[in-house]
Amino acid sequence: MVMGSMRKAKRSYDPAAMRARILDVASAAFQSRGYHSTSTHDIMREAGITGGALHHHFPTKKSLGLAVINERVAAAVEEAWINPVRRARTATDGILRAFENIAESLDKQGKVLGCPLNNLAVELSTADPEFQAAVTQVFQAWTSTIAEKLKADKSQFAGRIKPDELATLVVASYSGAIALAKAQQSSEPLRICARQLGKLLSGSADRG
């Protein structure tokens, strides 16, 4: 070990970047290993930071978990579902494309880690009221966006279907499908559910 040439890396003193790096590492770790199986020391090591830095930005592990849900997980749901559905031509189109896009990205990756929201929802909902509230809020935004798009679709005349209920089924089907996908490490459940869901969505348009 040559010590003479080793200089300590200077501190960057960029609190925003530090906080972002912690959230990056934490959200990735929580998704792949889960909240309880990830220790604060794991996060410190993977992020290359010390306990002081972690404690400064997130005094407790719980506060870090809440920040991951409110900032990273919410943003992920927005990118994968909320924005695509809003921009889509029709609700059905946006929903089925979201399924397909996620299924494709799963095939590209080696492992199926599951939906970050669903993972934390199942693990932490009953563990803590604050976690539950944070998770519920993201689910709510997700569901209501789909419901709004369904209402906006001109092909569905008012009263024939219940957009809020149909949106709930879509979210539930996706969450369950990705849970199945995680269990059998395959994207097939996602594609299967998309196909079957498509029948209901197209059927609702002309039958109600």
Place this chain on the structure above:
Amino acid sequence: MVMGSMRKAKRSYDPAAMRARILDVASAAFQSRGYHSTSTHDIMREAGITGGALHHHFPTKKSLGLAVINERVAAAVEEAWINPVRRARTATDGILRAFENIAESLDKQGKVLGCPLNNLAVELSTADPEFQAAVTQVFQAWTSTIAEKLKADKSQFAGRIKPDELATLVVASYSGAIALAKAQQSSEPLRICARQLGKLLSGSADRG
């Protein structure tokens, strides 16, 4: 503290009952708190046993977890889904009744703890291959039973629908619905999904 009148409870030396009690406590604890959040000491204390007894029947925590999945969780799925669906008049009838029965039992209980299979599937599938295999097997038995019932239904003429795919959607919808129910601590998502799913199931019968 009066010690003179205290007698040590005699050992029962009933290994089957001891093993059953451990599985009772463990499966209940795993469902309400999750696998990783439940310590072996928790189980020992709640079951009123010592480390020696626990280690004798289940040398490792993992072996206990596998036994819970293979014996208790599998049995729970059989009782709540597999047997009711087999005995039902039609597949649609059995499926919707299973949703409704579970929703009712959730209302009776104070808390929504989620589906024991789904909980452990999400928490442990990526953590260990043996857990994944055990979970997948239960999912498989569940799905194939529904698919078989769908095939047996005379109202669905052959080729019009894909029973295996429809069964996957049913299981996924239920798993996701109960995840939503757990998140918002309400049985509503379950009832909503049952209603929406009913449209697809009845529609499949006469339209395909």
Place this chain on the structure above:
DNA sequence: TATCAAACAGGACAACCGGTCTGTTTTTTG
């Protein structure tokens, strides 16, 4: 430039975790 708070570094700690070990009691076996 002196002052002060924010932003880290890094060690320490009590509690806890899963697993092991030795010993004792009961049942089963030969």
Place this chain on the structure above:
DNA sequence: CAAAAAACAGACCGGTTGTCCTGTTTGATA
């Protein structure tokens, strides 16, 4: 009925966990 095996009791251990504490360095402020 002796011997062996099974079924426990209960203490113990090394490693890990989340959190806290004391410094030190930097940027903001006045």
